[in-house]
Amino acid sequence: MPLIIKDEYPEVLFREDGKRLDGREKNELRPIKMEVGVIKNADGSAYLEWGNNKIFVAVYGPREVHPHHLAKPDRGILRVFYRMATYSVFDRKRPAPGRREKEISMIISDCIEPILFLELYPGTSFEVFIEVIDADGGTRCASTTGVALALADAGIPMKSLVSAVAVGKIDGKIVVDLSGIEDKAGEADLPCAITWYNKEISLLQFDGNMDLNEMSEFLDLAKDALGRIHQIQLDALKSKFLTIQEKSDEIIVNKENQGES
């Protein structure tokens, strides 16, 4: 007889001191760590640790399209492959790509496409591989953020970066960046992404119950959080080069000092 463990969620999602179960404020993000250039053989790559989420992103392209019938004669195509490792969630996930993976691949592709100049690369494809090693709520937002980083690392011309975050409602209160438990036990969940060159919403999904009047409140909270995520993205992209630049500056300064003394 197979062992069946029922999903059990706490009834109250706030602690007595008013903070969330993992000790965050309502508008606080989980700890985020981003790194670029982690996969040597890829043209561009990124690694994200977003709370308990661990995600690798690799970008290849522009290159020939296989199967060839997918190629468009007037523009390039962007193909996104979002996959979850079998051990990334509590129950073993079947390794074959399911309905959910195909949907997330599609929405990430649609979300990223406006910032690329695909019409400059007819008959080619840009391929993005997302591998979720550990999942704990909000992987589609984290993946979208990581894809933007990996594309920039690959040197593909793009109008700006894209950042994404989920806003939701738990126990009647609006919070930002839902964790796995909050996502499942909460009332509403609204992932959204922004393209920074024109500050337009590029992804907006919704699930749950909420009042339409609360929408602007949701988006205000998201905008504030997205700004902070964008800053982390910029730092991650620049730090790789800035550390080398600073090191060389030190050598020059040391040499000048020696020359003076």
Place this chain on the structure above:
Amino acid sequence: MENDKDQTEELDEFEDEETTRDLVVPGEVLTEDTKNFLPGRGTILNNEGDKIISLNIGLKQIKKNYINVIPLRGFYTPRPGDKAIALVVDKNPVKYKCDINAKDYAQLKPKNTERKGRIRGGRGKDFEHERLSTDKFDIGDILVVKILSADRLNKPELTTIGKYLGKKSNGIVISIDPPKIPRVIGRSGSMIKMLKNLTNCNIFVTQNGRIWLKGEDLAHERLVIESIYKIASEAHTMGLTDRMQEFIIKEKEKRGIK
């Protein structure tokens, strides 16, 4: 040595006086003064037309009234006239298929591998057929080629007729990021001259990010390879030629090679 003359005209855009040390990323606003500046390479005007934004990760450069971004990462786009190191990956009786590190495989036709007028006196169908065979090179050969034609839609066409072009039967080929090639050459060839003089190696740098080199022995070759990788990783820093010179002299003492 081999290709000094071709590369001396190349400017080192990284060490250009107009290049600032500002690292910019895609979407970063370069200037809001659109009256005095125009968007140049690697930049775009935003929809409202009041800001110039960067498209690449790179260094900001102001040249006259143009704002450019010198990319630090990127891929190779073939242009007619470029020299490239190609790997023959496939062949049939009509053409060779070559990998030149671009989005498409390039094609090399046999008529572009033989100098015209070299074989004389032949006439008729049989002679033509014999002349246009693909026996000259094999799959896996390394060729130094020039790009005859390249555009967005069609496959690039190559030639091996010309100075320094043809098959390479010895030496080592390494590859680096194509945007960093100007840095390996240096301003009017200073970096490559320094590398050649200090290590006595023969080095051929091509636009598609591949570098062919051959030295007296393996020790020298290893030193050159390490130096080139170091140049590529520190391409965005100032005073690199002097630092590389010191590095090579130091390493030569350490390793006990002349």
